Amino acid sequence: MTSVLPSPYGVFVAAGCIAAVLWLKTRREALGLSENAFWAAVWVMVLGAMVGAKALFVALGWEHYARGELRFWADFGVGFVFFGGLVGAVLSGWIFARWRGLSFTRGADYFAVAVPIGHAIGRIGCFVTGCCAGHPPHPVQLYEAGGLALIAWCGRAAIARVEALELPRGSAFWLYLFLYGVLRVALDPLRADGRPERFLGLSAQQGLALGLIAVALVAVRLSRRPGQASA
Amino acid sequence: MIKTIVMVVGLAAFTGASVACFGLFSSNDRPARESCEGLSGQARTDCEQGKSPKPR
Numbered sequence: 001m002t003s004v005l006p007s008p009y010g011v012f013v014a015a016g017c018i019a020a021v022l023w024l025k026t027r028r029e030a031l032g033l034s035e036n037a038f039w040a041a042v043w044v045m046v047l048g049a050m051v052g053a054k055a056l057f058v059a060l061g062w063e064h065y066a067r068g069e070l071r072f073w074a075d076f077g078v079g080f081v082f083f084g085g086l087v088g089a090v091l092s093g094w095i096f097a098r099w100r101g102l103s104f105t106r107g108a109d110y111f112a113v114a115v116p117i118g119h120a121i122g123r124i125g126c127f128v129t130g131c132c133a134g135h136p137p138h139p140v141q142l143y144e145a146g147g148l149a150l151i152a153w154c155g156r157a158a159i160a161r162v163e164a165l166e167l168p169r170g171s172a173f174w175l176y177l178f179l180y181g182v183l184r185v186a187l188d189p190l191r192a193d194g195r196p197e198r199f200l201g202l203s204a205q206q207g208l209a210l211g212l213i214a215v216a217l218v219a220v221r222l223s224r225r226p227g228q229a230s231a
Numbered sequence: 232m233i234k235t236i237v238m239v240v241g242l243a244a245f246t247g248a249s250v251a252c253f254g255l256f257s258s259n260d261r262p263a264r265e266s267c268e269g270l271s272g273q274a275r276t277d278c279e280q281g282k283s284p285k286p287r
Contacts, residue, residue: 009250013246013247014243014244014246015243018239018242021239022239035234046245050246077250
């Protein structure tokens with residue numbers, strides 16, 4: 001039987017989640033959510049993130065499950081791909097907003113600060129645990145944590161401009177997607193783990209990051225059209 | 232305030248346990264690993280060291 005105590009990585013993931021949610025909680029009124037709706041949204045998105053992160057890991061490493069080297073429930077704690085979690089959280093958040101008649105982009109702007117805060121803390125957990133390591137001597141987890149902290153700061157500045165009606169709603173979220181995509185494209189060559197396959201010289205993670213950048217650019221282009229409300 | 236505390240503790244337990252403790256309910260007999268190629272993160276580290284995998 002394995003230890004009941006969570007690993008240091010689990011502690012950092014939980015700490016990151018708490019930090020992100022507590023920051024969001026301070027913006028609950030700006031989000032336009034009641035107390036109950038806020039917590040419902042948080043749980044829906046956390047569950048969506050968990051499902052998305054696991055689904056993409058299974059999709060990228062399906063042969064290990066097929067060969068029996070990994071088992072779904074027994075090894076559930078192994079392998080969560082952040083990009084999958086992001087997609088899962090965004091999709092579940094979008095469905096929740098539609099269901100409750102809320103503006104998705106209004107909430108997304110605030111998640112664009114909360115997510116990098118929590119993610120940065122999680123990356124520190126990666127460094128402490130020794131996973132997702134870079135080629136020596138690069139502590140790539142700390143590079144990413146630092147980049148994420150900077151992205152959160154940029155997101156907060158963007159939200160201030162959104163709240164001042166200088167930028168359309170969603171701008172902070174699109175900025176987050178763009179900057180995180182750039183960060184991952186830049187840092188991925190330094191990582192010592194990951195799959196060896198390349199397509200046009202790019203790893204799967206870099207391809208996903210470029211997808212984020214493309215989505216952000218298209219969204220910004222659409223949201224700036226005169227007379228068109230943001231999504 | 233109480234609701235916030237309960238929710239935060241619940242989230243911490245859920246996220247922390249999900250990435251760290253699910254193996255608690257499984258048996259320890261594991262099939263031999265032929266290769267660690269393709270695994271990444273902590274899963275690869277543990278595979279190379281011949282240990283049970285941990286969160287990535």
